[in-house]
Amino acid sequence: MTENQAKPAAVPIKLYKSEEKIYPRETKGYFQNLRHIALFALLGLYYGLPWLNWGERQAVLFDLPARKFHIFGLTLWPQDFFFLTLLLIMAGLSLFFFTALAGRVWCGFACPQTVWTDAFIWMERLVEGSRSKQIKLSKMPWNAEKIRKRVIKQLLWVSFALWTGFTFFGYFTPIGELASLLWSGDASFWQWFWVLFYGFATYGNAGFMREQVCKYMCPYARFQSAMFDKDTLVITYDEQRGEPRKRGAKRSEGSETAGDCIDCGLCVQVCPTGIDIRNGLQYECIACAACIDVCNSVMTQVNRPSNLIQYTTESSREGKKTKILRPRIVIYAVLLGLLFAGFVTALAMRSSVQFDVLRDRNALYQVVGNDQIVNRYTLKVMNKGNIDQRYRIDVEGLPEASIEVANERVISAGEIANVAIQVTVPNAALRDRSQTITLRLTEEFGESPATMSEKTRFFGP
Ligand code: SF4
Ligand code: SF4
Numbered sequence: 103m104t105e106n107q108a109k110p111a112a113v114p115i116k117l118y119k120s121e122e123k124i125y126p127r128e129t130k131g132y133f134q135n136l137r138h139i140a141l142f143a144l145l146g147l148y149y150g151l152p153w154l155n156w157g158e159r160q161a162v163l164f165d166l167p168a169r170k171f172h173i174f175g176l177t178l179w180p181q182d183f184f185f186l187t188l189l190l191i192m193a194g195l196s197l198f199f200f201t202a203l204a205g206r207v208w209c210g211f212a213c214p215q216t217v218w219t220d221a222f223i224w225m226e227r228l229v230e231g232s233r234s235k236q237i238k239l240s241k242m243p244w245n246a247e248k249i250r251k252r253v254i255k256q257l258l259w260v261s262f263a264l265w266t267g268f269t270f271f272g273y274f275t276p277i278g279e280l281a282s283l284l285w286s287g288d289a290s291f292w293q294w295f296w297v298l299f300y301g302f303a304t305y306g307n308a309g310f311m312r313e314q315v316c317k318y319m320c321p322y323a324r325f326q327s328a329m330f331d332k333d334t335l336v337i338t339y340d341e342q343r344g345e346p347r348k349r350g351a352k353r354s355e356g357s358e359t360a361g362d363c364i365d366c367g368l369c370v371q372v373c374p375t376g377i378d379i380r381n382g383l384q385y386e387c388i389a390c391a392a393c394i395d396v397c398n399s400v401m402t403q404v405n406r407p408s409n410l411i412q413y414t415t416e417s418s419r420e421g422k423k424t425k426i427l428r429p430r431i432v433i434y435a436v437l438l439g440l441l442f443a444g445f446v447t448a449l450a451m452r453s454s455v456q457f458d459v460l461r462d463r464n465a466l467y468q469v470v471g472n473d474q475i476v477n478r479y480t481l482k483v484m485n486k487g488n489i490d491q492r493y494r495i496d497v498e499g500l501p502e503a504s505i506e507v508a509n510e511r512v513i514s515a516g517e518i519a520n521v522a523i524q525v526t527v528p529n530a531a532l533r534d535r536s537q538t539i540t541l542r543l544t545e546e547f548g549e550s551p552a553t554m555s556e557k558t559r560f561f562g563p
Contacts, residue, residue: 131395154270199434210389218308265300369393454487
């Protein structure tokens with residue numbers, strides 16, 4: 103190259119490819135109806151539940167400062183962490199079970215990311231119109247119409263996101279109180295922070311990032327294929343029937359008979375993750391079944407049988423029978439059944455009273471009068487029931503022992519109280535210098551009084 107020759111302009115290499123916004127086309131059909139039912143049910147539950155009362159309090163309230171989880175008539179304490187663990191294990195196992203059985207049905211119909219994204223897309227359509235109108239608007243220079251539509255859309259999105267954040271926080275603090283605190287401006291910094299934080303997270307995930315959360319952030323999308331087998335339901339394009347795809351006049355050109363796919367591209371346009379299911383099963387597919395619905399409507403229009411795209415299994419496509427009862431399904435179902443039975447039994451047997459025994463640290467024992475030996479204890483009693491309660495305290499394992507309660511009183515529902523007691527035994531009745539005794543608490547009120555016992559030591563000379 104001579105010095106007079108111009109140097110070619112440097113072409114920057116982009117290491118990051120920005121995602122193009124996807125404008126999913128609206129579609130109707132059997133699966134979309136099911137998805138709408140699921141969407142209304144789940145959102146209705148989410149926004150309505152915190153406003154439901156159960157007796158004097160909110161029906162579902164995770165009261166973290168008081169370390170109590172209220173779920174209708176049930177109150178779980180930190181000591182009941184076991185139940186939460188069981189619930190989480192069952193939720194994980196259910197995900198495995200349903201994935202092995204029906205593929206990504208969770209992603210397409212019940213995942214909060216999908217449900218809230220659908221709600222945001224619905225608002226976008228309401229303001230900006232159909233897919234083609236949205237694309238046209240995005241390419242349009244900024245003018246009064248574009249500004250008006252974008253402002254209305256953002257107002258709707260932000261309000262919905264803030265309401266979502268407020269509702270979410272309402273599961274952790276009584277929602278009526280929270281509403282009046284926010285309204286009167288008396289809410290604390292942290293109350294505002296959490297409402298705004300959850301609102302912002304909703305806006306970011308469902309309004310802004312949408313399908314990118316499923317494609318790049320969700321771990322489930324990555325490992326779900328490990329739970330798939332030949333008999334798992336997946337959404338598939340019937341290549342044998344559809345190919346060679348041809349559109350318009352090309353369908354009658356050439357000697358090759360055109361397949362059923364008229365290459366209209368609608369299955370791609372309705373896809374919320376922007377993939378072409380005709381290229382085979384891809385991890386980006388969230389199994390929303392929009393491509394099934396739209397393709398079925400196309401097939402109806404061109405007088406071809408439906409289900410060119412359908413829910414099917416690999417076995418079925420190979421002409422074999424799909425096995426529903428297979429080892430992994432049976433194992434997941436049995437484990438789930440056992441866990442569920444264990445959960446219900448443990449819940450039914452759960453005592454509404456719990457207590458710990460703390461010995462007096464100042465003296466092992468005290469001799470009163472000539473031969474009375476006294477040991478003092480503090481009982482940390484937790485009333486886990488729903489009514490105020492008084493308790494009868496008995497001692498076992500010490501003949502001739504008597505109990506004196508220093509501060510006997512009614513303990514409110516949900517209260518933890520320290521009860522001071524002293525156990526007195528004649529010296530002659532003691533078998534040993536130290537012996538095990540059992541303290542038993544029995545509820546005095548209620549139809550089926552609960553009882554609980556704890557072992558401790560009694561010391562003598
Ligand atoms: S919607 Fe059906 S007919 Fe249209 S391109 Fe997709 S598979 Fe082919
Ligand atoms: S390929 Fe079909 S089922 Fe999968 S995400 Fe796209 S539209 Fe939904």
